[in-house]
Amino acid sequence: DAGVTQSPTHLIKTRGQQVTLRCSPKSGHDTVSWYQQALGQGPQFIFQYYEEEERQRGNFPDRFSGHQFPNYSSELNVNALLLGDSALYLCASSLGLGLAVVNEQFFGPGTRLTVL
Amino acid sequence: AQKITQTQPGMFVQEKEAVTLDCTYDTSDPSYGLFWYKQPSSGEMIFLIYQGSYDQQNATEGRYSLNFQKARKSANLVISASQLGDSAMYFCAMRDSSGNTPLVFGKGTRLSVIA
Numbered sequence: 601d602a603g604v605t606q607s608p609t610h611l612i613k614t615r616g617q618q619v620t621l622r623c624s625p626k627s628g629h630d631t632v633s634w635y636q637q638a639l640g641q642g643p644q645f646i647f648q649y650y651e652e653e654e655r656q657r658g659n660f661p662d663r664f665s666g667h668q669f670p671n672y673s674s675e676l677n678v679n680a681l682l683l684g685d686s687a688l689y690l691c692a693s694s695l696g697l698g699l700a701v702v703n704e705q706f707f708g709p710g711t712r713l714t715v716l
Numbered sequence: 717a718q719k720i721t722q723t724q725p726g727m728f729v730q731e732k733e734a735v736t737l738d739c740t741y742d743t744s745d746p747s748y749g750l751f752w753y754k755q756p757s758s759g760e761m762i763f764l765i766y767q768g769s770y771d772q773q774n775a776t777e778g779r780y781s782l783n784f785q786k787a788r789k790s791a792n793l794v795i796s797a798s799q800l801g802d803s804a805m806y807f808c809a810m811r812d813s814s815g816n817t818p819l820v821f822g823k824g825t826r827l828s829v830i831a
């Protein structure tokens with residue numbers, strides 16, 4: 601049973617460029633959430649996708665956008681990269697919405713983005 | 717708004733000893749869940765243990781137990797019989813009762829287990 605997978609593992613970009621990160625959820629999961637984890641910090645919620653729609657969004661600018669495909673996989677796009685976007689980007693998958701509070705999120709290994 | 721505070725940036729523990737990692741939280745929701753995750757150097761967040769706000773007993777999962785004190789708004793993680801493989805970052809997190817809201821994480825505690 602494959603867990604959450606993310607690609608690429610590492611990425612180096614320069615300021616002003618655009619980047620796309622990819623996530624495949626755990627088998628059987630249909631909801632994908634993205635988190636940004638800056639160095640020395642806990643993960644911060646970016647947004648969540650369910651049924652190919654953005655359902656919730658954290659306090660991130662419009663430069664951060666996403667997409668969910670019919671097979672439940674998801675992309676995170678960041679435009680006009682800033683130095684401060686350097687972080688570990690984590691994808692988490694879960695099953696459905698509105699379930700019990702214990703609805704567990706399974707995390708992928710993350711993509712480490714460095715902006716120079 | 718929900719907030720998690722982890723006041724211990726780093727902790728050291730001798731192998732085979734027990735260690736407590738502190739977590740306090742703040743929320744106005746009457747029903748919520750508390751989580752602990754382990755993050756090794758590989759980056760993946762590994763779920764360890766969950767405590768619901770209305771659970772009468774403290775949660776336990778193998779060597780992990782959660783010392784839940786609702787009145788003090790604390791949810792400390794206790795790791796018994798520490799192993800070298802326990803060396804990692806540990807994050808406390810919470811969400812409200814809908815289960816659909818994102819997790820709110822603390823800044824984490826780096827645990828180092830010494831042989």
